[in-house]
Amino acid sequence: MAYTYVLRLEWMDEARDSCANSYDSTLTVVHWPFVAETTLFCALTVTGKGGTSVQGLNFSPRQEAQPVFSTTGSPGSDVDATRSFSTLSQGMAPAVEVVACKVDELNDGDTREVQIGDSTALLVKDKGSYYAVGNKCTHYGAPLAKGAYSKGVVRCPWHGACFNVKTGDIEDFPGLDSLPVFQVEVRGNEVVVKADPEALKSTKRVKAMSRADPSNKKTFVIVGGGVAAEACAETLRQEGFTGQVLVLTKESDLPYDRPKLSKAMTTTADAIALRNKDFYSSCDIEFRTGTEVTGVDTAQKKVTLAGGDTVEYEALLVATGGRPRTMPIPGQELENVCVLRTPDDANRIAENSKGKKVVIIGSSFIGMEVTSCVAEGAQSVSVVDLIKVPFQLVLGNQVGQVMQKLHEDKGVKFYFERGIKEFVGENGKLKQAVLSDGTVLDADICVLGIGVVPATDFLKESGIQMTQRGFVTVDKHMKTSAGGVFAAGDIVEFPLFINDDQQSNVQHWQMAHQHGRIAALNMLGKSTAIRSVPYFWTVMYGKSIRYTGYGPGYDDIVVHGDLSAPQFAAFYTKGDKVVAVASLAFDPIVSQAASLMEQGQTILKSDIMEDPKSWVGRLKQC
Numbered sequence: 001m002a003y004t005y006v007l008r009l010e011w012m013d014e015a016r017d018s019c020a021n022s023y024d025s026t027l028t029v030v031h032w033p034f035v036a037e038t039t040l041f042c043a044l045t046v047t048g049k050g051g052t053s054v055q056g057l058n059f060s061p062r063q064e065a066q067p068v069f070s071t072t073g074s075p076g077s078d079v080d081a082t083r084s085f086s087t088l089s090q091g092m093a094p095a096v097e098v099v100a101c102k103v104d105e106l107n108d109g110d111t112r113e114v115q116i117g118d119s120t121a122l123l124v125k126d127k128g129s130y131y132a133v134g135n136k137c138t139h140y141g142a143p144l145a146k147g148a149y150s151k152g153v154v155r156c157p158w159h160g161a162c163f164n165v166k167t168g169d170i171e172d173f174p175g176l177d178s179l180p181v182f183q184v185e186v187r188g189n190e191v192v193v194k195a196d197p198e199a200l201k202s203t204k205r206v207k208a209m210s211r212a213d214p215s216n217k218k219t220f221v222i223v224g225g226g227v228a229a230e231a232c233a234e235t236l237r238q239e240g241f242t243g244q245v246l247v248l249t250k251e252s253d254l255p256y257d258r259p260k261l262s263k264a265m266t267t268t269a270d271a272i273a274l275r276n277k278d279f280y281s282s283c284d285i286e287f288r289t290g291t292e293v294t295g296v297d298t299a300q301k302k303v304t305l306a307g308g309d310t311v312e313y314e315a316l317l318v319a320t321g322g323r324p325r326t327m328p329i330p331g332q333e334l335e336n337v338c339v340l341r342t343p344d345d346a347n348r349i350a351e352n353s354k355g356k357k358v359v360i361i362g363s364s365f366i367g368m369e370v371t372s373c374v375a376e377g378a379q380s381v382s383v384v385d386l387i388k389v390p391f392q393l394v395l396g397n398q399v400g401q402v403m404q405k406l407h408e409d410k411g412v413k414f415y416f417e418r419g420i421k422e423f424v425g426e427n428g429k430l431k432q433a434v435l436s437d438g439t440v441l442d443a444d445i446c447v448l449g450i451g452v453v454p455a456t457d458f459l460k461e462s463g464i465q466m467t468q469r470g471f472v473t474v475d476k477h478m479k480t481s482a483g484g485v486f487a488a489g490d491i492v493e494f495p496l497f498i499n500d501d502q503q504s505n506v507q508h509w510q511m512a513h514q515h516g517r518i519a520a521l522n523m524l525g526k527s528t529a530i531r532s533v534p535y536f537w538t539v540m541y542g543k544s545i546r547y548t549g550y551g552p553g554y555d556d557i558v559v560h561g562d563l564s565a566p567q568f569a570a571f572y573t574k575g576d577k578v579v580a581v582a583s584l585a586f587d588p589i590v591s592q593a594a595s596l597m598e599q600g601q602t603i604l605k606s607d608i609m610e611d612p613k614s615w616v617g618r619l620k621q622c
Contacts, residue, residue, distance in 0.1 A: 095183075097194040100132075103186060109620035111154065113145035114193055119200040120145075121182050121193050124165045126152060131165040132182040132193045136203040138163075139175035148591040150619040155595050157588035160510060160535035160548065168205060172532055172598075173513035174227075176234065176274060177204040209237040209283035218243030220523060221303060221311055223293045224319035225249025226258065227509060228489035230274055231516030232317050232523075237283045239524055245284065246311065248291045248303070253343065254280070259509050262340060262369035263539050265350040269343040293320075296462040298482035315523040318459065318472065318480075318487045319516060322452025322507070327361070331423025334430045336445040340366060349447055353378045356444035359433045361420055363390040365538050367449030368403065372540035375410045382441050383407070384415045384433070395545070395570070395582055396557045402566045402584070406541055415439065452507070454491040467493060471505055476529040478519040486523060488515030497531050498579075498597055499550045506550070508536045533594045546587070548594040549580030558605065560612035561586060571608050578603035592616050 100114045106125040113135055114121045120135040122144045133154075135144050142158040149155070153171060155162045162172035168179035180202065183194040220236060220243060222229045233245050253269035260272050280287060295304040302312045324339035326332060338349055353374040360367045363385040375381050387393065389400030390407070404414060415435060423446065424432040433441045454470040465473045465481035472487040474480055476495045480487050489512035496504035514532040521528040535548045543566070554572040561568030569589050572580040581593040581603075589612065596603065596615065599622040607615045 095194045096197055096200060097192055100184075100191045100193045103189050103191055106130075106191075107620075109149060111145055111149050113143065116182070116193055116195055117197065117200045119195075119203070121195065122154060122165070123184070123191070123193060124149060124154065126165070130184040130186065130191055132184045133163065133165055133168045134179040134182075134203050134205075137161050137175065138170065138177040138179065138204045139173075141203065146588060148588050148595040148619060150595045150599060151622045153595070155588075155591045157591050158544070158546070159537055160533075160546075160591055160594055169207070173231070173510050173517075176231075177206050179203075180205050207234075207238045209234070210240045210242050211237075211282075212244060212284035213242035216243040218314040219312065220245055220315045220317075221313040222247045222317045222319065223249070223303065224317075224321060224489070225251035225253075225255055225287075225289070226319060226321045226489060226512060227255060227274070228319035228321075228512040228516035228519075229317065230255040231513045232319065232488065232520040233280075233285045233516075234283075235517045235520035236524065237285065239521065239526065241524060243314070245286065247285065247287045248293055248305070248311070249287065249289055250292045251342070252290050254287060254289070256343065261343060261346045262366050263373065265346040265370070265373045267343065267346070272343070294458050296459060296464070296485070298462055298464065298485055301484060314484065316485045317478075317516070317519050317523065318456075318464075318485065318491065319489045319512070319519075320455040320458075320491055321512075322490045323455045324448065325451045325453055327420060327448060327450070329420060329422050331425055331430070334423050334425040335428055336430045337423055337448070338445065339448050340370060349445065350374065352445045355379050357442045358382070359384065359441050359443040359446040360449060361385070361433075361446065362449035362451070363387065363392075363414070363416075364394065364449065364451070365391070366451075367447070368407070368540060369538060370447050370449060371407060371412055372410075375407070375412055381412045382415060382433075382443075383412060384418060384420060384435060384441075386417060386419055388416050390414075394547075394551065396554075396572070398557060398559055398563060399545070399568075399570055399582060402563050402568075403540065403545075406543060406566075410541065415441070452490065456491050473503065476501075477522040477527065478515055478530065479522065486519040488512065488519045494530060496534075496550060497600075498533055504550065506534045508534050510535045531598070533597045535590070535594055543584060545582055545584050546590040547580065547582040548590050549578070549597060551580035554579055556605070558608055560608070569612050571603070571605070571612070573605045576605045578605060578608065589613065589616075592619060595619055596622070 096117045098116045100123045108125055108127060110125050112123045114123045121132045122135040124131045137144055137156040139159055139161050142156050144154050147155050147157040152165055153162050154165055159174055161175045163179050164171055168181040170178045180199050185192045222232055229247055233247055236245050255274045256269050257272040260267055292306040293303050294306050302310045304310050324341050336352060340346060354377045356379055358374055358378045358381045360371050360383045363383050368390055371381055371383060389397050390403045391400045419436040421434045421436050423430055430443055430446055433443045433446055456470045456472060471493045472480055472491050474487050474492045474494050478486045478488055490507040493503040493505045495501040511532060511534055518528055518530045533548055534550055537544055537546045551572040554574050556573045558571040559568055567585040569583045569586040571578045581590050583590045596619055601618060603615050
């Protein structure tokens, strides 16, 4: 009979700082042992400064664990596995196991959701072998069994995060954490999934992190406080970097889930924080919030702070994101003419919209998401834009009209093909918005949702190559024109592989995250090229549109489904090539398209004219 042994470890005071995974004085480590009569062998992995140590242990039921060997897995590690733990208690709990299927039930490339205990696992068959991982995406908990699978990777059906089914590791984003991995055995004609009861209690697995080693004098500086900065910092530690990781950000808060600001506007920075302060402390990632960088000296390898202080760096990542675009018109300084960038901005807009007359400038993603958040509680909501329908430039007229109707059904009024001439106030407070055609809208609050501009002014004297619009030019390794300087996120133009490696600016949460990861790997000298398919989503009134690909310059849209329902898939084509796919209530077609594009495959216009899913079977052939 197989058992799972749970060894509870107490880290000695002298060694506690060496353990990157310890948030308090204890840590539970669970492993699958090999049974040999009454004695079991387990390899206990301890990650600390500089790398990983492995401690071999012999277990006898209900007896003390006996160390049998110790080895250091990485150069420079100062973790002494023979002294870094003591056994407090040990026990054994029968593994939870379930017969998932018969061996002939699944074909290669098939997936299945398996109920195991109070949780679920994702079972995959690939090239005759079976793998099992957690079934819930570590981003927002989507069921991965309803996603897309191809070539060893499962992609979330909601937002496109990707996980390796052999290791459980997250490989594309959004989300930070990896999946738990379960054991699979073939017993005769049955496929059995086994899991430790403790492992089933969590749907996420945090990767091991290194810590700072005082003897390592290298400092990697990250400028910015968004997801690209966060991903870079975590990846550096996950890859064993033991120098100083210093994050300098103007933000007053630690990195948070920024897409939620326009979807849940009453939230707080703490409620949507990606990680808390204790997490960053546990792996020696240092954040200096409220810190503005005013210049970069690439020759001397140092950054200048607003107070005049300087910080030297070995490698530098610039990931400052965008700042909301404003309107240089009369009255723009009036109280309650707002932009949305921070949790405080979101809270202020939500509170000041209750029972008030709201004007939204811009009918793309920020403007429309804010509209959907405030429509129910506001006295009135008016949307103004120069285009003809919402989302026209990205999603086109047909899809835009669907979204317009959703808003109009909630009482929202649209004023298209018009701009704003001026804001009129009284005693410093906004009272009216005057449109370019002379229309006057009463307004207690106005939200500008007209895009962002790159926050790169501080780089103008650095010599770093930038475009006329202020975007930083990087190569496929996220390197800038200056040695040792990298850039990531909304501020960059980079070679997008699905756009024939042309320099492209992709302002998506998912892409910023991947940029940060790729930058970190290359900062460490681990040459890795960016190869990620753009993926984003928007939510309004409970309806979610998903989008993948790169659609600028499309010349036709092929729509399948029922736009009035609404339930549809829209294919954006350029010539005979599908360059992007959007959907509403048509999952997982967008994730399937993203997975096929990631493999370098092309969906042709002729493939989707009659059947929108005729190409999906190719995922199993990759």
